[in-house]
Amino acid sequence: MSGGPSGKKAEQGQQPSILVVDDDLRMRQLLGETLAGEGFAPQFCGDSREAANILAGQAVDIVITDLMMPHFDGIEILGKAKAANPDCMVILITGYGTIESAVEAIRKGAYDYIQKPFEPDALLLIVARAVEHVRLLRENRRLRRQVAGCRGEELIGTSRQMEELKDFIARIAPFDATVLIQGETGTGKELVARLIHDWSSRRQRNFLPINCGALPETLLESELFGHVQGAFTGAEQDRPGLFEAVDKGTLFLDEINATSPGFQVKLLRVLQEGTFFKVGGREPCRVDVRVVAASNTSLAEEVKVGHFRRDLLYRLNVVTVDIPPLRQHQEDIPLLAHYFLARYGAKYGKEAKTISKESLARLRGHSWPGNVRELQNVLERAVIVSDAPELLPEHLPPLDVDRGSYDGGEARLFSVAEMEKELIAKTLRNTGGHRGRTAEMLGISPASLWRKIKKYGLG
Ligand SMILES: Nc1ncnc2c1ncn2[C@@H]1O[C@H](COP(=O)(O)OP(=O)(O)OP(=O)(O)O)[C@@H](O)[C@H]1O
Ligand SMILES: [Mg+2]
Structure with a gap:
């Protein structure tokens, strides 16, 4: 009944709830002292029937139970604990000669077993691992719940930087001002451009992205502005450009930094006057288009080195949205990872996975030069290559942590x-x-x- 009312109760508490079931008083005392020494406050039960009642009434995270007991034995207690809470970690205490039962218990879902007589430290080690497991399960469940509330196209992230970014976009989107989005590759510039369109009064009209860096100057011009018949060889009839096609909508000019000076002059004219000429045309055309531009370099720097027109920058950056690189909001990595895991799990028809602690540590330790897109690719690949319910480090490609090139915040000398x-x-x-x-x-x-x-x- 994980997720049911009793499941939630166990989840809210910081400390996992532990139930010790043993008919031997001396053993209960020993376990009590051992666990109390580590700050745990377990419940104790000397009667297995009473334990069964407790398990039926409340979600217990960890059960430590003796194997041989009157009424219900350890295997039966295991069954009852798992029936009430499938995530319950059951640790069995076995006596000499009952190893076979312990193995059977593991097969039935017990977390681990320990053989009497045992060193307190050996038991504590198992309990500590189980506690860690419970913590991780809770964390995974919390993140999955958060992800479940997300719609498709959304900026995921709860860090201060992401919250500020979302607030800022929501504030500027309704106004018709030109927007310049700056951020490294893969930070979500196109996603932000779409959100600006979706949250504006133009949302019923088109949003058209065009990658200015991918087209040579002449082609880009005729794509955007269209051309008149006979403008060049092969121009057999008038053809409207994207500016016309997107009238009353939003045009997203991606990689604006890669445009030529000639193109920049023409773009400046559209932004200043709202008019343009088709290639080969003499009549100015008027359109009502909101321009959102993106650059993966700093346009101010491009202006300094003479690659970008200053007047065009001033026209574009009426509002500037700067998206931080992922390494500056690392705390969003777990949520983003779960989001992509759920997304690709659904896409490839695979069961939702949890992420092991080691895998998460590796993801957090990477510097993500390709930002969110790189993280997305890593998780898509992991979903494809693994069929295990848990995402393990071996499902991840080599990351910075393996190459040792990322200092993870610690001082380190570089050659x-x-x-x-x-x-x-x-x-x-x-x-x-x-x-x-x-x-x-x-x-x-x-x-x-x-x-x-x-x-x-x-x-
Ligand atoms: N905060 C985020 N939440 C969810 N998905 C994100 C986020 N940021 C980026 N993405 C996803 O990462 C991928 C890359 O984002 P996008 O294409 O918008 O990046 P970009 O900044 O335009 O990159 P480039 O400069 O390389 O074109 C997309 O699939 C996008 O949906
Ligand atoms: Mg892009």
Whole structure:
């Protein structure tokens, strides 16, 4: 009955509830002292029938029970505990010569067993592991409940940074102002652009994304502005562009940083005057389009190095939304991981998984240069490769923790070569892999950048 009213009760308490069942008073005393020494406050029961009543009436997290008892034996107590709470961890105490029963108990779902006589520390070790397990189950359940309340397209995250981001988007979305979204690759720029559209009065109209970096200048222009008949070879009739197609809606100009100076001038005109010319056309066309642009580099920096027009930046950044990289809101990693686990579990028809403590530690220890998209890919892969109910470290690809390149916040000395490699990798990421700009930003020649990329295996 996990999740039922009694299940919830056990979940709310900080300490897991422990029930000790043994008909031997001396054993109960020994267990009581051992557990009390570690701060646990178990319930005790000398009669197995009374234990069965307790188990039927309240959700118990951990049961420590003797195997041989009058009335109900340990295996029967195990059955009753599991029936009342499938997540209950049952630890059996077995006497000499009852190992076979203990093995049977494990097969029936007991968590572990310990053989008499035992060292208190040996028992405490098992109990500590069970407590950890209970804590993890609760955490998983809590996160899964949170995820279950999420709709499809949503910004997941409860960190201060994410809450502030959501508030900010909700505040600016209803106004028709042009928005510039900045953030590293994979931080959710397109997702944010869609939310801005969905939360605006244009939501009934189209949202059209176009990747400005993927098209050469002339093609981008005719895509956006359309062309008139005879504008160029092959232009056999007038063709409307995306600006017209999206009239009254939102146009998302992705990778605006990668556009050419010529295109930037034309875009500036649309933003300033609300009009544009089709390629080869003489009549200005008027449209009502909200522009949301995104850049994975800082446009202010691009302006400084002469790659972006200052006046266009001023037109675009009426409102700027900066999305933080995932490493700056690491506390969202568990929730995001569960969200993607549920999403891909449903997509691939696999049972919802829990995430082991070790796996979570690994996910938290990674620096996520590819941000949320990288995390999403890692979890999609994990769902595909594993059929186990628990996500284990072996289902994850090698992460920073394995390479030891992420300091995890601890002071660590780097060699000059290591730092150079890091710096080049980071600059390449920030320029979206643009080697010319990377060389320029680092103040080295393109040839020497090329050599270093080879040397460090970054290409
Ligand atoms: N906070 C978040 N919650 C849920 N999903 C997210 C979040 N951030 C990003 N994603 C998901 O991660 C993926 C990458 O996001 P998106 O495409 O919006 O990134 P981007 O910033 O546009 O990246 P790029 O610069 O590489 O184009 C998408 O599938 C998106 O839905
Ligand atoms: Mg994008």
